[in-house]
Amino acid sequence: PLIAVLPGDGIGPEVTTQARRVLEALDLGLDFEEAPVGGAGYLASGRPLPPDTLALAKRANAVLFGAIGDPRFEALERQLRPEAALLGIRRELGLFANLRPATLFPGLESATSLKPEAVDGLDIVIVRELVGDVYFGEKGRRTNVEGLRQGYDVMSYNEAEVERIAKVGFEMAKRRKRKLCSVDKANVLETSQLWRDVVNEMSTDYPEIELTHMYVDNAAMQLVRRPNAFDVIVTGNLFGDILSDQASMCAGSIGMLPSASLRAWSGDNGMYEPIHGSAPDIAGQGKANPCAAILSAAMLLRHSLNDEASAQKVEKAVGAALAKGARTADLGGSLSTTEMGDAVLRELA
């Protein structure tokens, strides 16, 4: 199988290197091909998502993605900014299902700002819709009737879009504790009301799943109050963006959280990336935590290569390294990015 490696910007290359080392160590006969993306893509070709990079991503069996974002390019027009690459790949590859697990590895309790009773045993998955919502609706600037500058973005979902992501939520819940919490803002938004209606309609197909609905403001609150009371959360693109970053804090560090972006429960063309950004402030210093990238590689094994055994092997190796005290700076330790990678590789061996 061919793995497209898109390291991107900032700490992206550093953490991706470690994830690739881990995949290589498993000796699965994988081929790797690298291409620039984000600010790096713009520097290389004048476009954040160079056509060759997109073609590689489409050709590959899976994409291992680093991070994008570079303050030097923030003032460019929207389609030239690094973020456009990420949104472009998601859209072009049809990666509508973003899985964001948040697990607290034993030993990391001290790294979170939440009290132990709130995060003890934390093991949640946020299923975020990734190619619709206000992210991809019509948007722009105009001058309104009073001559004032106005910015607008259209939020919307249709029933098919809701159905396919809700199905992922239900299926995920089936494999776990059979509890699904759908998050929306149906008391204000028509988009959310449709979302809620469709999810309710589908629930008759999943009588064994206990479905609840929660308004997004309440969900943000409950994710602080008692995050470990959640199991599977399914939500739209914008709310999922906010809630999954928030949930990451329960896991001790955003440096621990992987993600998978899929167009089907398993199979080709998934993209795997840490949920953290490019962290320009620490880029190139060997300080970044590679665990999120390594755990993303584990998700790649699970979802794109259908190799659950290897996926678990990698996850266990990360857990074991942490249990032995391996810690990068974000976790209060002093290991470098490479040293943390070494620690995981030792456990894998």
Place this chain on the structure above:
Amino acid sequence: PLIAVLPGDGIGPEVTTQARRVLEALDLGLDFEEAPVGGAGYLASGRPLPPDTLALAKRANAVLFGAIGDPRFEALERQLRPEAALLGIRRELGLFANLRPATLFPGLESATSLKPEAVDGLDIVIVRELVGDVYFGEKGRRTNVEGLRQGYDVMSYNEAEVERIAKVGFEMAKRRKRKLCSVDKANVLETSQLWRDVVNEMSTDYPEIELTHMYVDNAAMQLVRRPNAFDVIVTGNLFGDILSDQASMCAGSIGMLPSASLRAWSGDNGMYEPIHGSAPDIAGQGKANPCAAILSAAMLLRHSLNDEASAQKVEKAVGAALAKGARTADLGGSLSTTEMGDAVLRELA
């Protein structure tokens, strides 16, 4: 001065009674007039915001609001649901500026799920825009070209709308630590990009204020990681809804948090309400914490009656009652709503 009292649904009446007692005890010669709103309004007149209630709110010098929301009416069409009353008053009275302070009263550290170092000295204000954004844009259902049901909501801001709320943010920062954090999602949304541009343009008028910008996903994360690093946050309606509920958890209980909805920094027609909802599960049981309502009355004194001294008296009385151990159930205590009101009144005397 005339105070319109709109107790609303669920625990609204219980907590509003205590807030009114506190205002009465101050002996400021206030007149009170009560009217139904929300589910109570619908029951009384078939409309969540009866015309008489709206007229009273407009006529009054300030509105003391309880809470709305009643599961019995959730299935009604949108304009008949309790929430429509709240959105209607905000809009009809032009209450564009929603101030949501989150303060940790000494002694409540144990009630929060965050570690002491994260919430120690917490004292932030979220300035939320309240009559624009995706809340009030065009919205509806339609059948799309493929024959699928679709829900949509238009998000937008114009420069005047951003300016007036940003001004409140800057002015608030001026009176505090001179730090303003503007929250948006400018890397994806045009509405946010306009927001950011306008806030940046205004910052030249406030050279003494240190302005920063943060993406909403990062803000949700930082509000868990180190909430006490924030001072004043200014943001749009939707993001403000989410972040302020989230921030409330830092204060120990959502039962502690007041809010003011204003159409000017001070003056008539402000509306004051606890940020908690109607909590149908505990309604009528005398369990609700009245502190948020009482602290909202303090904000009423400050902003609508220009009586800073009385406002501080009330806030100190709440602090003193808590310091002596007065606690309702949400704070781990056993006082009833009335007993908590008594405790505050004793300190006021």
